[in-house]
Amino acid sequence: MESFQLTKEFSSSYGKVSYDSNGEGPPLILVHGTPWSSFNWRHIIPALSQWFTVYYYDLLGYGQSEKPDGDVSLGVQNKVFSELLNYWGLQKPIVIGHDFGGTTILRTHLLDKQEFEKIILIDPVAVAPWGSSFFSHVNEYETAFQGIPEYIHKAIVSTYVQGAKYNSMDKETVEEIINPWLGTTGKRAFYRQIAQASQKYTDDIEPLYGKITRPVLIIWGERDSWIPIEKGVELHKQIKSSKFVPINNAGHLVQEDQPTILLTHILKFLAI
Incomplete structure (x- = not known):
């Protein structure tokens, strides 16, 4: 598998963000979630680029972007996204967000008043309560997790990310996903x-x-x-202007499990 590389960089008020763009046409932005990166959009970027100028980036603290010691929470990600929108000079782009990426889009729209033409949310973190026992453990014992040996850390991250996919994940994909989280900086950031x-x-x-x-x-x-x-159904009820589409044989990481079916629904919604 050829390594996935972002070629451009933006210095936000909170840290440096790596991004790229591809294609021509109306602007469309892809926003990934946790613990992912723009690498996980690789199956759908080429197709969407046939009709749109597709922008994609790694959230601050993720992937190829800077991993600062400070705040990289959802409370910062919408501010970074707003700065990126202004930097790109985009008005009312189409936005697609997965997991925390969906949360970031919603916060950017509702709190920062950024307008979007259409919004696509893929398994977003949006309806309380949320958070796993693993999240709670790390929150309480972060220092202890930071001190575990590298080989144990790698095993934890590898097992964790594979749980997001319904179908088995090949070794090369696992390696690309976990690579940004390895080493001293990556482990701290994770x-x-x-x-x-x-x-x-x-x-x-x-x-x-x-x-x-x-x-x-x-x-x-x-x-x-x-x-x-069920969280998706509840979100659909709360957003009156929404349509809801379940995808069979797909786990949390729909863009890895069923990229072709995902693309079909995206393009239908965008009236391509």
Whole structure:
């Protein structure tokens, strides 16, 4: 597998963000979640680039972006995203967000008042309560996790990310996903972003979902063991302008499990 590389860099107020763009046409932005990176959009970028100028980036503290020692929480990601939108000079782009990427889009729209043409949310972290026992453990014992040997850390991250996919994940994909989280900097960054995950960042916006008027498509993997599909149904009820599409034989990482079916629903919603 050829290594996935981002070629451009933006210096936000909070740290350096790596990004790239591809294609021509109306602007469309892909925002990944945790513990992922823009690498996980690789199956759908080429197709979307046939109709759109596709922008994709690694969240601050993730992937190829800078991994600062400070705040990389959801409370910062929407601010970085707003700065990126202004830097790119984009007005009312189409946005697609997965997991924390969906949360970031919702916070950017509802709190920072950034307007989007259409919004697509894929298994987003959006409806309380959320967070696993693993998240709670890391939050309470972050220093202890930071001190575990590298080989144990690698095994933890590898096992963790594979749990997001319904179908088995090949070795090369696992390696690309976990590579940014290895080494001293990567290990610190991995446990930092988990320790900083807090439901307060969705509590801020959940009461505002009823105010969303833009067209919204909510896509959910039926076999999502990280965030059950019932959360997607509840989000659909809260966002009156939304459509809801379940995808069979897909877990939390729909873009890895069923990229072709995912693309079909995206393009249909965008009227391509």
